[in-house]
Amino acid sequence: MHYTRVSDMLVAGLLLTAGVGIYLSSQSISAVSFDPLGSAAVPKLLSVVLIVLSGIQLLVVGKGIIQKTNSNEEIKEETKENCSRKTSLYFIAFVWVAIGAYVWVLSQRALPYSVVTLFFCAASVYFLTGNKRSLIKGSIVGLVAGLTIELIFTKVFFIDLPSFW
């Protein structure tokens, strides 16, 4: 569990907004004459349920926040946790950006899969260990995995990966 009550409320708020958005989008789903229930009924029903449940979650968490504001010691502890969590947010964002970049480079088909994977694995292992020596380890893993996967998937399974061959 790595969240504060405020962020829990934000998530509930996001879900509520998503529910409203889906409900409004469902209004444009057209019905057919032979179908008594219609194509829009289930999305509308589920989005209403999501809105209600997210609202309840907001109230439950909000009530917890109000009660907790009576205790200054507990707020101080949460603030300390918040600070260390902010540091890891950069780490989290970096990991996601790295994965996104890997997929984007592959999708451009400018480089073969094995080459992109070699760089990704080397960077990934280095980043996860923080150790320069692990660059070599990561590169070997990337080279073997990249070449093996590229060969098998393109030559045996005929998958259209960006390839040397």
Next chain:
Amino acid sequence: MEDLLVAFSYSLSAWPLFLIFIGTSVGVFMGAIPGLSGTMMIALCLPLTFFMAPPAAISLLVSIYVGAISGGLITATLLKMPGTEAAIMTTLDGYPLASSGSPGRALGLGITASFIGGVVSWFALLLLSKPLSIWATKFSPFDYFSLVFLALILIAVISKGSMLKGIIAAVLGGLLAIPGMDHSSGLPRLTFGLSEMNSGFEALPMFIGLFALGTVLSDIMGGGEATKPIEASRKGILMTLKDYKKHGINLIRSSSIGTIVGILPGVGAVIGSMVSYTVAKSVSKQPDNFGKGCEEGIVASEAANNATVGGALIPLVALGIPGSLNDVLLLAALMIHSIQPGPLLFVNNPELVYTLMTSTLIANILMFIIMILSIKWISKVSSIPKEILYTLVIVASIVGAFAFGNSFFDVWVMVGFAVLGFLMDRFDYPKGPLAIAFILVPLAEEKLRTGLQLSDGDFSPLYTDPISLVLLILALILLCYPFISKYISIGHLVKTENKTIDATME
């Protein structure tokens, strides 16, 4: 009987047997590594099965399932880290027994209990699934809808953590299944004008994202504590006749509990092992020994968690309703191979059903042999550097998602679901209800719409049909039970406090 024998002859032939051996071995190894799971491995292997015939694909996937459930006990016993959730209860007694100088004994009890649990539930699968499927063919669309609705409620209510978050996750899963072409009208729903969305979110990229990539990323962020590992030993690993006499009743009882729990849709091995452990403790002559290296605890937990495998396959095979998360992936595998799961599976594809059964039994036997013979090697698996494992899982997830449709759109969908899975882990929203609802909500909608088309829009068969009525009432009871039980316990607490106050005043 003849179909079963034909299935055995298929499963024991070279290629399927090789696949079952590989699947079981890989499953055991994956199950032994904390942070990696059978669910992840099945999700990653799904793309590989495109190139196989359906019976071979099912043989591979079900063997991974069997292996992974069992593999978790190794690190649970030697490292105090359950390799899979199912082995959590085994940790309580496995590690203390192993660290008291009997690692072989602890492992042997767990491995044998796993085997017996798997075999007992296999017999239940063999005996119960066909009669259940025959009964289910008499279901009307409304009955089927009510059954699926009950399964959805059960999954959300029994999920880990907050029930409210479980239900929200299930609703979200249902909503994520909606985008795409509506089967009834042929018109797009919630596609937002994107042609790639006409086929909706595919199950495979979703599963890989949620359970492989999302989980690995949660683990990367989460970290873990180090424990002093124990050297694996084969000394005392095989149970003697005296051990069977001592633990026989526990084995049968725990296997039965695991089988019954496994049948309940959405309830997995972890609940089965918890219930069985609790029952074993309550009937034990030495309940205080539980948690301190008690052999009964290991036997109860491991027999039950493996028994849930066969139990969970019963509703999958008979009704097309997945009994556990891994069964959702097996269901996805059937759908990918254009096989329609449901009660008619026995009629339309009996060879597939019996192959699934025979593969399960053979996988159980191979699991026992593999674990007994290679215990030392398997225990070394946990020393593979995590950074390499995680990197390989990320790479495999991306190529697996791409291989599904030769499209990077699926990869982006997979990454999106990985973000969702990561956020769900972060904010304690259970992923199981989401995944199961993703599969079951379209089924429920289809049945309800079919029923209403047949009844000209009349909803009354939902409550006039006895089967449907009973199922809906059960669903309602399940939904209300947590609140009712809370109310009863508060009332009981108030009465007790009042009695105490009265006694004090006297």
